[in-house]
Amino acid sequence: MKVFMGKKDKTYEMLKRVADFANRLPDKKFSVHELLSADSFSWNERRILREIFSRDCQNIHGWGCSFTNESGKWQYEDTDPTHRHTTKILFLFNTDHEYQIETIVNADDLKLVENLINKWNHVLIKELEEELGEKDSGYEVTQEMIEFISAAMKERVERTTHLNYRFVEAFMHSFHDYDLMWVERMMKEDQ
Numbered sequence: 001m002k003v004f005m006g007k008k009d010k011t012y013e014m015l016k017r018v019a020d021f022a023n024r025l026p027d028k029k030f031s032v033h034e035l036l037s038a039d040s041f042s043w044n045e046r047r048i049l050r051e052i053f054s055r056d057c058q059n060i061h062g063w064g065c066s067f068t069n070e071s072g073k074w075q076y077e078d079t080d081p082t083h084r085h086t087t088k089i090l091f092l093f094n095t096d097h098e099y100q101i102e103t104i105v106n107a108d109d110l111k112l113v114e115n116l117i118n119k120w121n122h123v124l125i126k127e128l129e130e131e132l133g134e135k136d137s138g139y140e141v142t143q144e145m146i147e148f149i150s151a152a153m154k155e156r157v158e159r160t161t162h163l164n165y166r167f168v169e170a171f172m173h174s175f176h177d178y179d180l181m182w183v184e185r186m187m188k189e190d191q
Contacts, residue, residue, distance in 0.1 A: 011048065011052065012062055014041075014045055014048065014049060014052075015052075015060070015062040015065060015067075016062075016065070017040060017041070018035065018049070018067070018076070019062075019065045019076055019078070021035065021038055021040065022067075022074075022076030023076070028075060028076040028077070029070075029073045029074065029075050029076075030073065030074055030076075031072060031073055031074070032049075032050065032053050032074070035049060035053065035074070036049065036050065053067070053069075053074060055069075057069065065077070065078060066078075082169065082172050082173070082176075083169075085120070085123055085172055086165060086168045086169045086172055087165075088123045089116065089119045089120060089123060089168050089171075089172075090164075090165060090168055092119045092122060092123070093119070093163065093168075096115075096119075098115065099112060099115060099163055100163070101163055101164060102162050102163060102164055103162065103163050104160060104161070104162060104163075105160075105161065105162070105163045105167065106159060106160055106161075107150060107153040107154045107156075107157055107158075107159055107161070107167075107170075108150050108154060108159065109150075110146050110147070110150055112163075113146050113149050113150045113153070113171070114141060114146050116149075116168070116171045117139065117141050117145065117146065117149070117175070118141065120138075120139075120171075120172075120175060121138030121139055121141075122138075124136070124138050124139075125137070125138050145178055148174075148177075148178045148181070149171065149174045149175055149177075149178050150174075152173075152174035152177050152178065153167075153170050153171060153174045156170035156173060156174065157170045
């Protein structure tokens, strides 16, 4: 297995272009020969891609994408956005000195839930800027939002648990529930 995480890494940029190539195929499957025959790669990039997609490798993972070798054909799969966002939020906790990964936390810690929402806003704002070139202020954080998400999280994780991938993933799903509730409320008000 090969893993490429750095978005600034030139190899990661090539993997994004390989993903674009695979997305144009009906089944998102390609052979190394088909990939190297594409006009979108330079001679040097083809050499690097030949090494990355070697016969010795079965799986390649990059930020937001995954490739699996199935009998000589590489299958491209876009990584679940919840996974990508959860990972980004966890990464932000690495630089946060208030809450450390793997410390014991409570799902009813409203300050922590607000911190999670703010980190999600940070991820969302950056993503919108990078992908669409749009400036956004993110979600307005309200007490109702914090309390709703906290209650929803308590249904998904133990009241006392570790701040880890599972906890942040529960937050992402709880936030999604809040978003759906909010949209349904807006639709009812418009009727």
